[in-house]
Amino acid sequence: MMFDRLCIIGVGLIGGSVARAARSQGLARCIVGYGREQEKPNLETAKRLGVIDEYFLDIGPALREADGVVIAVPVGAIESVFEQLKPYWSDNCIYSDVGSTKSNVIVAAGRVFGTVPANLVPAHPIAGAENSGVEAALPDLFQRRRLIVTPLPQTEPSALNKIQVFWERMGAQVSVMSADHxxxxxxxxxxxxxxxxxxxxxxxxxxxxxxxxxxxxxxxxxxxxxxxxxxxxxxxxxxxxxxxxxxxxxxxxxxxxxxxxxxxxxxxxxxxxxxxxxxxxxxxxxxxxxxx
Known part of the structure; x- marks a missing residue:
């Protein structure tokens, strides 16, 4: 069990597939989702389908006792998510994302936190499907797909290693490179x-x-x-x-x-x-x- 409580922020195709894959591989004891009020129907569907165990519309309770957080929102929303996370940021938690661009994630984190936190590991699974939403989520979406992590010099080696193993256990082929590359x-x-x-x-x-x-x-x-x-x-x-x-x-x-x-x-x-x-x-x- 890699995570005791895994929080997925944005339970759509990718976030939902992370949850499904993590559950099928036994990587998290409890998986919860967080979203905005307008996303409640999707979150209810995610719970009904067993993709997540519980969902929250308030980020504080969603993050309570979480030791793993995966941010799966559109890249344009990443900075606002960091703003929401800032008051609850925990050194005992590892944070990552699934955004298709990485330099903007690093810049956004620097703007919000002053410097990119050492326990934030930017990542990008090169996987997707035509359909969107949690109903399209698949437990094997990342099998034999590339996953790129873009750590910074200050990234904690233990956090980087855990995120690499997390994705490898879900079937991804992990590469490490700079955000610009x-x-x-x-x-x-x-x-x-x-x-x-x-x-x-x-x-x-x-x-x-x-x-x-x-x-x-x-x-x-x-x-x-x-x-x-x-x-x-x-x-x-x-x-x-x-x-x-x-x-x-x-x-x-x-x-x-x-x-x-x-x-x-x-x-x-x-x-x-x-x-x-x-x-x-x-x-x-x-x-x-x-x-x-």
Missing amino acids: HDAVLAATSHLPHLLAFALVDMLGRQDEQCEIFKYAAGGFRDFTRIASSDPTMWRDICAANKEQLIPLLHQLKTELDKIEQLLADNDGRRLFETFSYARNARQRFLDQLEN
């Missing part, structure tokens, strides 16, 4: 693809009203745009939080699209073929890495 990598591999999917569906959705485009869309469209079904609030916050990494990537993408546009205009089939072949081979290298 994390944000750069995820901007390219996750945040930019989501932006592209949202932008494409936004553009075609407006045309569809006149042209019935979606009626004739094939599987490739569905596969490419699947991530545009993701929670818009969450992704608005992620993109805003990581804009310093995203904006240069968007400029690079515009350059690449301009190049392809020019190749089409020039009827340059050879270079178009070379571009597509390089991309295909690069994706195959990515797939080969997944299998190894």
Whole structure:
């Protein structure tokens, strides 16, 4: 038993899956959830489904005797959660989060606490699903998925080790890197693809009203745009939080699209073929890495 009382702040898809996975692996004796008044129906569902043992709308009772806290709220709300936690912060508790950006978590903690507490271990499970909410939570969501922790020099080694083992016991493959490196990598591999999917569906959705485009869309469209079904609030916050990494990537993408546009205009089939072949081979290298 790693935690006697684990408190999940934000019992949605990821927070709920943490609770389900922790319960299935016997990592916590008691699991409680905390949320705002408007989240009460979701919390009631979480309790009814057995995802959590109890829920609270007041953070004080939720944190009472907790020795583990996982913050699973949209990244735009992380600073307000730190403000709520500050009066109850305990040296006898380990705190972590699941945010898709990490530099903003560290900056927010520094603003609220003056310095990033040594028992706060920022983390990011690279896992998700199209559906959101606690009803979509799965006990095996993190199996064989990457989990990145971004400790600071002052992070307590014991806290870092416990969070690493916690995630490993839930099936995740844990990596350690700096927050800046994390944000750069995820901007390219996750945040930019989501932006592209949202932008494409936004553009075609407006045309569809006149042209019935979606009626004739094939599987490739569905596969490419699947991530545009993701929670818009969450992704608005992620993109805003990581804009310093995203904006240069968007400029690079515009350059690449301009190049392809020019190749089409020039009827340059050879270079178009070379571009597509390089991309295909690069994706195959990515797939080969997944299998190894």
